[in-house]
Amino acid sequence: MNIVVVGAGLSGLTVAATLIGAGANVQIVEADTQIGGRIRAVRDPVSNRVLADLGPTWVWPKYQPVVARWLKRLGLQIFEQFNDGDAVITGYGPVPLRQSLPGQDGIVRIVGGPSALIDALVTRIGHANIRTSAPVSAIIKDGDQNIVVRLASGEAIRADKVILSVPMRVAATTIHLPWAPKALLDAMLGTPTWMATQAKAVVLYDHPFWREQGLSGRIASRTGPLVEAHDHTGIEGAPGAVFGFVGWSPEQRSNDPQGLRRAIVDQLAHCFGTAAASPLDLVVQDWAVNPRIATDLDLSQPADHPTVGPGMLRQSYLDGRLRFAVSEASDLSPGLIEGALSIGERAASDML
Numbered sequence: 326m327n328i329v330v331v332g333a334g335l336s337g338l339t340v341a342a343t344l345i346g347a348g349a350n351v352q353i354v355e356a357d358t359q360i361g362g363r364i365r366a367v368r369d370p371v372s373n374r375v376l377a378d379l380g381p382t383w384v385w386p387k388y389q390p391v392v393a394r395w396l397k398r399l400g401l402q403i404f405e406q407f408n409d410g411d412a413v414i415t416g417y418g419p420v421p422l423r424q425s426l427p428g429q430d431g432i433v434r435i436v437g438g439p440s441a442l443i444d445a446l447v448t449r450i451g452h453a454n455i456r457t458s459a460p461v462s463a464i465i466k467d468g469d470q471n472i473v474v475r476l477a478s479g480e481a482i483r484a485d486k487v488i489l490s491v492p493m494r495v496a497a498t499t500i501h502l503p504w505a506p507k508a509l510l511d512a513m514l515g516t517p518t519w520m521a522t523q524a525k526a527v528v529l530y531d532h533p534f535w536r537e538q539g540l541s542g543r544i545a546s547r548t549g550p551l552v553e554a555h556d557h558t559g560i561e562g563a564p565g566a567v568f569g570f571v572g573w574s575p576e577q578r579s580n581d582p583q584g585l586r587r588a589i590v591d592q593l594a595h596c597f598g599t600a601a602a603s604p605l606d607l608v609v610q611d612w613a614v615n616p617r618i619a620t621d622l623d624l625s626q627p628a629d630h631p632t633v634g635p636g637m638l639r640q641s642y643l644d645g646r647l648r649f650a651v652s653e654a655s656d657l658s659p660g661l662i663e664g665a666l667s668i669g670e671r672a673a674s675d676m677l
């Protein structure tokens with residue numbers, strides 16, 4: 326049996342690893358030049374070690390049973406989010422305020438970041454089973470037994486079964502699905518992609534110097550451009566890193582990327598002192614400009630935290646031969662890493 330998984334984010338890779346573990350023949354086709362989807366990292370150019378996460382950072386295994394199970398299964402370690410010392414709060418008065426802010430209960434980081442999940446799953450799947458730069462343009466029923474997965478290049482891949490692991494709105498607007506009933510397409514269009522319109526900035530320093538001043542590295546700001554920031558130094562302790570969410574709108578960000586970078590460094594110097602004015606590196610990952618993640622609908626209708634979508638996102642189609650597996654389709658923690666792992670293993674077991 327030949328199963329094609331469309332999309333190599335965490336959900337697609339979880340399905341593929343589970344199916345391959347059960348003896349299935351699986352091929353993954355991914356539109357981007359790299360795998361991981363919303364999970365992406367800044368890596369050391371020499372050692373390839375992950376230095377900072379450009380997508381997700383946190384998991385809550387104390388409250389997330391599926392994350393806890395997969396961390397154990399893949400042999401991955403966790404460590405606490407650093408939050409010792411004062412946060413810096415700006416925009417509430419003429420000068421920055423120092424104040425301790427409680428951390429979230431159970432919030433932790435994965436050693437090597439969520440990219441360690443991707444790397445471990447790829448080891449189980451095998452690079453030979455993953456094709457990148459292969460955007461799918463149509464999924465069509467072909468007789469009673471076959472499905473054709475058509476690539477934008479025109480190539481047709483025949484499959485016995487298909488798992489569609491693409492954000493729901495991206496699938497509904499960019500992949501031709503002639504068999505899909507209108508109610509299903511409407512449900513897909515009504516499912517926002519979590520964090521799709523966000524931009525995340527990571528700033529690297531030689532070491533986390535703010536800790537020496539009794540600062541936690543945390544910023545809460547009404548003025549921005551980073552509306553919140555956190556210490557993002559890895560477990561090794563160097564380089565020092567801070568990450569923050571950018572408060573500028575997608576339009577402001579694309580109109581003035583250089584101005585944004587200057588404003589981020591100025592803000593960090595204002596909060597942490599002049600040592601922050603000379604970072605080793607600054608990377609802004611703008612997810613809103615990635616058409617494989619964010620659609621015009623996401624940009625025009627800002628989303629709240631995802632809620633559980635309708636059951637039709639978890640049903641099978643094409644006589645049981647097609648299922649969805651993307652975090653937002655999950656009925657457990659939709660939009661989060663927990664949701665991606667959960668829908669991934671569920672789609673695989675339902676398919677088998």
Ligand SMILES: Cc1cc2nc3c(=O)[nH]c(=O)nc-3n(C[C@H](O)[C@H](O)[C@H](O)COP(=O)(O)OP(=O)(O)OC[C@H]3O[C@@H](n4cnc5c(N)ncnc54)[C@H](O)[C@@H]3O)c2cc1C
Nearest residue numbers: 332334335336356362363381382383461520652660661662
């Ligand atoms: C900035 C940011 C911060 C986040 N923080 C957290 C956090 O701290 N904790 C947490 O739990 N979650 C967080 N999340 C959410 C988490 O990243 C997602 O839940 C998870 O990565 C989703 O994985 P997925 O495989 O379901 O979808 P995706 O990662 O979106 O994967 C979908 C894949 O489909 C591919 N694709 C799209 N169209 C096609 C096509 N036509 N053909 C082939 N392939 C296609 C895409 O390129 C992509 O690789 C964050 C997300 C972002 C962006």
